[in-house]
Amino acid sequence: MSLVPVALAGRSYDILIERGLIARAGALIRPVLGARRLVVLTDENVARHHLAALEASLAAADYRFDTVVVPPGEQAKDLHRFPELAERLLGLGLERGTAFVALGGGVIGDLAGFAAATLLRGLDFVQVPTTLLAQIDSSVGGKTGVNARRGKNLVGAFHQPRLVLADLAALDTLPRREWLAGYAEMVKYGLLGDADFFARLERDGEVILAGAPGPLGEAVAHCCRMKAEIVAEDEREAGRRALLNLGHTFGHALEAETGYGPDLLHGEAVAIGMMLAADLSRRLGLLGEADFARIGRHLTATGLMTRVDQVPGGPFTADRLIQHMAHDKKVAEGRIAFVLMRGLGDSFQRRDVPPELVRDCFTTAGAV
Numbered sequence: 001m002s003l004v005p006v007a008l009a010g011r012s013y014d015i016l017i018e019r020g021l022i023a024r025a026g027a028l029i030r031p032v033l034g035a036r037r038l039v040v041l042t043d044e045n046v047a048r049h050h051l052a053a054l055e056a057s058l059a060a061a062d063y064r065f066d067t068v069v070v071p072p073g074e075q076a077k078d079l080h081r082f083p084e085l086a087e088r089l090l091g092l093g094l095e096r097g098t099a100f101v102a103l104g105g106g107v108i109g110d111l112a113g114f115a116a117a118t119l120l121r122g123l124d125f126v127q128v129p130t131t132l133l134a135q136i137d138s139s140v141g142g143k144t145g146v147n148a149r150r151g152k153n154l155v156g157a158f159h160q161p162r163l164v165l166a167d168l169a170a171l172d173t174l175p176r177r178e179w180l181a182g183y184a185e186m187v188k189y190g191l192l193g194d195a196d197f198f199a200r201l202e203r204d205g206e207v208i209l210a211g212a213p214g215p216l217g218e219a220v221a222h223c224c225r226m227k228a229e230i231v232a233e234d235e236r237e238a239g240r241r242a243l244l245n246l247g248h249t250f251g252h253a254l255e256a257e258t259g260y261g262p263d264l265l266h267g268e269a270v271a272i273g274m275m276l277a278a279d280l281s282r283r284l285g286l287l288g289e290a291d292f293a294r295i296g297r298h299l300t301a302t303g304l305m306t307r308v309d310q311v312p313g314g315p316f317t318a319d320r321l322i323q324h325m326a327h328d329k330k331v332a333e334g335r336i337a338f339v340l341m342r343g344l345g346d347s348f349q350r351r352d353v354p355p356e357l358v359r360d361c362f363t364t365a366g367a368v
């Protein structure tokens with residue numbers, strides 16, 4: 001088993017990574033949580049594959065629990081659906097000693113985390129991530145929230161989980177498209193801060209995506225260690241944490257424009273967004289042509305989209321995409337902070353980016 005600690009004064013927790021953790025969840029949660037009552041939040045797909053094992057392990061550990069199942073997909077994370085969910089959860093008779101268990105991908109983690117942050121002004125919660133994306137990224141670091149009409153994750157809270165149980169066996173049932181979406185965030189770690197890891201992905205990406213336990217477990221643990229280190233230094237994104245947003249300013253704009261629907265998954269949007277960020281870095285004279293081409297080659301070889309005009313439902317206009325970017329949480333005094341690359345594994349934030357260059361990136365990628 002890999003154990004990655006997330007060191008946060010008074011709110012430190014561990015990420016456990018291994019096959020078979022869901023079946024042991026009750027026993028693993030017991031020493032960490034004082035709560036005797038749990039509420040499991042999951043979605044219909046995850047429930048079909050993994051809920052029975054989780055419920056059996058909670059029962060075996062003598063937990064009283066309720067389960068709430070929501071429809072799958074990004075729409076479950078809509079601000080306007082949250083009141084109904086909150087009422088449903090409150091209807092279960094929550095008490096301060098109740099804790100939530102998020103069993104699912106990033107949508108469930110963000111939603112359950114936000115419910116835990118806000119209901120009764122804050123309850124404990126445990127993350128049991130079941131997508132690659134959630135195991136390497138969203139279950140770690142305490143960003144929780146929901147999407148508003150004006151943009152992605154605009155209503156939320158920083159609320160750290162008490163424990164993360166990343167059961168690699170849960171990924172056995174994950175569809176290939178979801179593996180790829182998670183893999184895009186894995187590539188992000190290489191690009192933002194670890195050129196050797198990017199090179200490893202170029203070599204072993206297919207093995208990882210095939211679920212080979214050794215390489216997969218090592219790659220998941222590596223990403224968690226990188227994220228834990230960044231979050232420990234900058235929990236609330238005052239500086240370095242923004243690097244985890246590489247590709248997201250562009251990607252979130254695409255997600256907003258496609259209505260958070262099934263045509264474009266978050267990770268897919270991030271892949272296109274990283275390519276746009278790489279292009280912007282190249283146009284600013286920061287990233288060489290060879291590195292730019294290398295990023296595109298790897299994303300394409302993996303099967304990810306890299307261009308705006310590959311997204312179903314287009315054509316998309318640069319004007320509208322740029323409008324969406326104005327709602328990014330990294331905007332200060334009206335100026336967007338872009339995460340750019342000076343080379344593979346060397347990213348930084350910059351605000352003074354000429355708007356016409358951003359437009360050129362969009363149109364070169366097929367926006368009109």
Ligand SMILES: NC(=O)c1ccc[n+]([C@@H]2O[C@H](COP(=O)([O-])OP(=O)(O)OC[C@H]3O[C@@H](n4cnc5c(N)ncnc54)[C@H](O)[C@@H]3O)[C@@H](O)[C@H]2O)c1
Pocket residue numbers: 043044045046049072073074077104105106107108110130131132133134137138139140141142143144153170171172173174175178181182265266267
């Ligand atoms: N909080 C953060 O730090 C953070 C980081 C990255 C992404 N996110 C958010 O995470 C969300 C994306 O998460 P995601 O990609 O995990 O999507 P998701 O939660 O929608 O899950 C993807 C799909 O896979 C299904 N699924 C999940 N686990 C499964 C399994 N083991 N077997 C079969 N099907 C399974 C789900 O039902 C869903 O249909 C976005 O909303 C994004 O904004 C948050």
Ligand SMILES: O=C(O)C(=O)C[C@@H](O)[C@H](O)[C@H](O)COP(=O)(O)O
Pocket residue numbers: 137141143152153185237241242244245248329
């Ligand atoms: O943990 C972080 O910090 C991240 O930025 C991780 C991202 O992958 C994730 O998509 C996050 O939800 C984006 O946050 P936001 O603040 O841009 O909404």
Ligand SMILES: [Zn+2]
Pocket residue numbers: 137185248266270
């Ligand atoms: Zn992301």
